[in-house]
Amino acid sequence: MTVAIEMGHTTAGAPGALDLEELLATRLLVQGNSGSGKSHLLRRLLEQSAPWVQQTIIDPEGDFVSLGERFGHLVIDAEEHTERGLQSAGERARIHRVSTVLNLEGLDAENQMRRAAAFLGGLFEVARDHWYPMLVVVDEAQLFAPAVAGEVSDEARKLSLGAMTNLMCRGRKRGLAGIIATQRLAKLAKNVAAEASNFLMGRTFLDIDMARAADLLGMERRQAEAFRDLERGQFMALGPALSRRPLGLRIGPTDTSPRNGTPRLMPLPEAALEDARAIILAAPPPEIVRPQRRSSPDLLDQLMAAKSAALEIRPEPVEPPISAEDLAERRERVDRVLRAVLAQPDAGFRVIGVLYQEFVVRCRIEGLASVVPDLPEFRRMLTRARAGLGSDMAGDDAWQDVSVRASLLPEDMQGVFMMIARAAKEGWPCPSDAAIARAYGSHSLRRARRLLTYIEEQGLIVCQLDGTGRRTVTLVELAWATAPGDPNAAEAEQGRLAV
Numbered sequence: 001m002t003v004a005i006e007m008g009h010t011t012a013g014a015p016g017a018l019d020l021e022e023l024l025a026t027r028l029l030v031q032g033n034s035g036s037g038k039s040h041l042l043r044r045l046l047e048q049s050a051p052w053v054q055q056t057i058i059d060p061e062g063d064f065v066s067l068g069e070r071f072g073h074l075v076i077d078a079e080e081h082t083e084r085g086l087q088s089a090g091e092r093a094r095i096h097r098v099s100t101v102l103n104l105e106g107l108d109a110e111n112q113m114r115r116a117a118a119f120l121g122g123l124f125e126v127a128r129d130h131w132y133p134m135l136v137v138v139d140e141a142q143l144f145a146p147a148v149a150g151e152v153s154d155e156a157r158k159l160s161l162g163a164m165t166n167l168m169c170r171g172r173k174r175g176l177a178g179i180i181a182t183q184r185l186a187k188l189a190k191n192v193a194a195e196a197s198n199f200l201m202g203r204t205f206l207d208i209d210m211a212r213a214a215d216l217l218g219m220e221r222r223q224a225e226a227f228r229d230l231e232r233g234q235f236m237a238l239g240p241a242l243s244r245r246p247l248g249l250r251i252g253p254t255d256t257s258p259r260n261g262t263p264r265l266m267p268l269p270e271a272a273l274e275d276a277r278a279i280i281l282a283a284p285p286p287e288i289v290r291p292q293r294r295s296s297p298d299l300l301d302q303l304m305a306a307k308s309a310a311l312e313i314r315p316e317p318v319e320p321p322i323s324a325e326d327l328a329e330r331r332e333r334v335d336r337v338l339r340a341v342l343a344q345p346d347a348g349f350r351v352i353g354v355l356y357q358e359f360v361v362r363c364r365i366e367g368l369a370s371v372v373p374d375l376p377e378f379r380r381m382l383t384r385a386r387a388g389l390g391s392d393m394a395g396d397d398a399w400q401d402v403s404v405r406a407s408l409l410p411e412d413m414q415g416v417f418m419m420i421a422r423a424a425k426e427g428w429p430c431p432s433d434a435a436i437a438r439a440y441g442s443h444s445l446r447r448a449r450r451l452l453t454y455i456e457e458q459g460l461i462v463c464q465l466d467g468t469g470r471r472t473v474t475l476v477e478l479a480w481a482t483a484p485g486d487p488n489a490a491e492a493e494q495g496r497l498a499v
């Protein structure tokens with residue numbers, strides 16, 4: 001028996017069908033920018049297949065909980081369970097063949113990864129007797145199988161990536177059919193994407209994603225340009241469960257709807273705020289600091305506690321609201337502190353944690369304790385500063401674009417990319433290997449060259465050498481190019497590029 005799920009209509013008007021049995025064997029990857037209609041597509045697929053096959057949805061936003069009311073999926077709020085609990089829940093869902101929605105909303109990235117991994121682990125580890133076929137849908141899969149390290153711990157990333165790899169690479173024998181959706185193909189781990197044989201490609205803007213999609217589909221990159229013009233709800237389908245040739249598909253309606261729809265435009269309140277500046281930019285309410293309670297303090301501990309508590313609970317002076325000028329002035333001073341920290345000879349070679357500590361201390365000395373940026377913000381400032389940018393550049397549109405591209409690279413490479421981008425924007429000579437190494441926090445020229453090659457392979461830059469061995473770097477798409485520069489120049493000659 002073959003079961004054909006109707007997904008919608010082809011552009012020619014014929015029914016667009018998905019072969020469910022084939023899908024179980026060959027998995028599916030859906031990609032399209034935010035708003036292209038991926039979640040809607042997944043919902044259509046889930047609704048149409050619900051009578052035929054057990055399913056589970058890894059749901060980072062709580063979009064799919066409404067399936068429970070109509071189709072009887074058990075909604076599991078991950079927030080309320082431990083990893084161990086979720087692992088057994090995964091096993092039991094298979095043993096009792098119950099469809100589930102794992103709602104991960106409200107958790108931070110680290111816990112979303114850990115808990116999804118635990119639940120997927122349960123599905124995967126269940127004893128052989130229970131290997132019935134099952135659809136495992138993962139929306140926003142790049143959250144669980146990111147291509148590069150992010151802010152989460154290595155352990156969480158390893159757990160989650162491992163679970164996703166198991167699902168996509170080794171799940172088939174166990175009856176698990178992975179169906180994953182992502183808004184950014186370039187942000188999804190390659191090995192996870194590569195295991196799907198069926199594709200539904202929706203509207204895609206960034207070249208780097210289009211190039212990835214073309215590679216996966218075995219298309220010319222030029223053909224993939226067509227993904228730019230797709231409308232919401234329109235996808236190109238390809239694969240054994242869909243079509244042997246690329247086929248335009250318009251996804252049909254769904255019976256249920258997401259709980260959180262697209263934000264609707266609302267008229268603004270009619271009454272104008274008396275003084276918007278004073279209200280919006282008023283000082284934040286003071287944080288409440290509680291003295292720490294200890295279980296069995298000895299006398300010395302008690303004395304210490306009393307002393308530090310006395311220091312801590314001193315009421316914060318109530319500051320008048322900070323004016324915009326004051327704020328700008330403080331930012332400028334924080335920038336100056338950062339430049340001073342980076343001006344030290346070996347600053348380029350220190351790990352970020354050490355730099356941050358020193359930065360915080362210096363800010364305090366300058367009386368800027370109340371406006372010290374947190375570590376993620378410090379990282380961003382550092383990236384900008386190493387590229388030779390002040391915080392003023394943050395508002396420049398073209399630079400926003402550069403930052404988006406930079407974010408495709410591992411974090412430690414972003415500063416180098418920004419430095420090169422700056423040189424290209426200004427038409428300065430291409431930074432030397434020594435300058436690149438320094439911005440990367442390394443002494444190794446060979447590593448600097450490997451780094452350039454890597455960034456070039458990611459499709460962000462093109463490097464060219466002229467007849468005299470001087471190097472030019474051009475930014476892909478923006479077409480900014482550096483002036484030719486000597487790769488072997490000593491760094492001092494390019495002093496204005498170095499921080």
Ligand SMILES: Nc1ncnc2c1ncn2[C@@H]1O[C@H](COP(=O)(O)OP(=O)(O)O)[C@@H](O)[C@H]1O
Pocket residue numbers: 032033034035036037038039040041232233234250251252253261262
């Ligand atoms: N084929 C479609 N038919 C009707 N509405 C759609 C269709 N695809 C998407 N939508 C609507 O468009 C909006 C965005 O779709 P969504 O699936 O949430 O996008 P994505 O998950 O790719 O960000 C939603 O309000 C959804 O209901």
Ligand SMILES: [Mg+2]
Pocket residue numbers: 038039040139
């Ligand atoms: Mg979505």
